[in-house]
Amino acid sequence: MGEITVLKTLNLCETNLSRMQVWTNGALKMFSLSGREGLSYIDGFARLRIDIFAEYPYLYKGDLESEREYISSYLSSPLGRIYALFDGPEPVGMLTCGPMSAEPEYMVCAFEKGSAKASESFYLGDMLLRKEYRGQGLFPLFFNSAKLFAQENSFRTLSLMCIVNSEDDVGRPKNFRDVVGLCFKLGFRKLAGASIDLDWPSISCGGAEKTHTLQFYIKDL
Numbered sequence: 001m002g003e004i005t006v007l008k009t010l011n012l013c014e015t016n017l018s019r020m021q022v023w024t025n026g027a028l029k030m031f032s033l034s035g036r037e038g039l040s041y042i043d044g045f046a047r048l049r050i051d052i053f054a055e056y057p058y059l060y061k062g063d064l065e066s067e068r069e070y071i072s073s074y075l076s077s078p079l080g081r082i083y084a085l086f087d088g089p090e091p092v093g094m095l096t097c098g099p100m101s102a103e104p105e106y107m108v109c110a111f112e113k114g115s116a117k118a119s120e121s122f123y124l125g126d127m128l129l130r131k132e133y134r135g136q137g138l139f140p141l142f143f144n145s146a147k148l149f150a151q152e153n154s155f156r157t158l159s160l161m162c163i164v165n166s167e168d169d170v171g172r173p174k175n176f177r178d179v180v181g182l183c184f185k186l187g188f189r190k191l192a193g194a195s196i197d198l199d200w201p202s203i204s205c206g207g208a209e210k211t212h213t214l215q216f217y218i219k220d221l
Contacts, residue, residue: 022083022145030141032149033082038075041084044091045071052128054203056173057165058212061201074125077102079153083145085129085138092133095142096125097149100159107196111159111216114194121218122150124160143186150221157218160188164195164213171204180217188217 020037023030033041046067053060074080074096085093100111100121108118127142150158162180165172194216202210 023141027087028085029087030083030085030145032145033084034075034080038082038084039072041091042068042071042075045082045084045094048091048094048128048130049126052130056171056176057163057169058200059171059203061203061207071096073102074098079122081146081149083142085133085142087133093129093138093142095127095146097146098123098125099155110196111191111194114191114216114218116157116159116191116194116216116218120156121159122146122153122155122157124158127160139182140186147221155221157220158188159191159216159218161196161214161216164215183217186219188219191216191218 020031020033021029022032031037038045043064046062046064049067049071050060050062050064053062071082074082077098080096080098080102083095083097084091100118100123101108103111103118103123111118111121124143124146127139129138147158160183162178162183165178195213196216197211197213199209199211201207204210
């Protein structure tokens with residue numbers, strides 16, 4: 001893919017989609033979306049999350065209605081963004097992000113148990129790519145875009161969550177690569193004492209609710 005260059009993050013008041021572009025390489029284009037620009041693609045974002053989170057380790061059985069609600073929460077937040085990668089009319093990758101303080105209270109409380117301040121942290125929610133686009137050096141592009149935006153808006157840390165899994169998990173692929181390794185390469189560290197148990201409909205349980213533990217990670221800016 002060559003060297004990745006991220007253009008300066010655009011002001012929130014920008015409304016022209018062509019001016020929301022932050023990166024391009026041939027047919028691949030990345031946009032920084034919020035508000036109505038993002039809502040125009042909400043079903044594509046929802047399908048992307050459903051498809052990718054159906055994979056191990058999440059095995060999440062999603063539905064369009066709940067995914068639209070989740071995505072809308074980022075697009076309607078004053079500092080919420082979706083960095084969306086397109087190859088044609090449909091998104092093939094995305095990063096949802098916004099202030100940690102804007103996340104649900106149960107998440108904020110779990111995060112601050114690690115002695116971190118939610119008001120100072122910019123949260124990276126979902127960094128997703130379809131399989132055929134992985135291994136091309138694109139994940140750092142999402143990360144660098146969000147990092148630049150966070151710095152421009154005076155956040156002091158970046159934060160994210162990763163699901164806790166083990167080599168003994170049923171259904172774990174032999175070639176599975178835990179995203180935690182990528183997080184460490186990007187400079188994140190485990191936030192001691194900050195984890196949370198969440199329930200969601202699991203494919204492994206035929207759609208029944210299953211509890212999963214997720215761990216917070218943090219990076220200083």
